[in-house]
Amino acid sequence: MEALDQAEALLNRVHLRDGYAGRDTLARNRELLNAARNRLDQVHSIEEMGVFEGFGRSPVLA
Secondary structure, three states, X not given: OHHHHHHHHHHHOOOOOOOOOOHHHHHXXXXXXXXXXXXXXXXXXXXXXXXXXXXXXXXXXX
């Protein structure tokens, strides 16, 4: 669950704006999205190992 919380926190830091975004903003958003993707991949790999068996499948992760 910590990895999901970390992914959510990273996604909340992404800055979306109308119009032009500078290279620094785009690069930072790319870094944040990649970090969030890594956290979500961790959750999926844990789920595939069957760690969550018996707890039921969350509709969010389905």
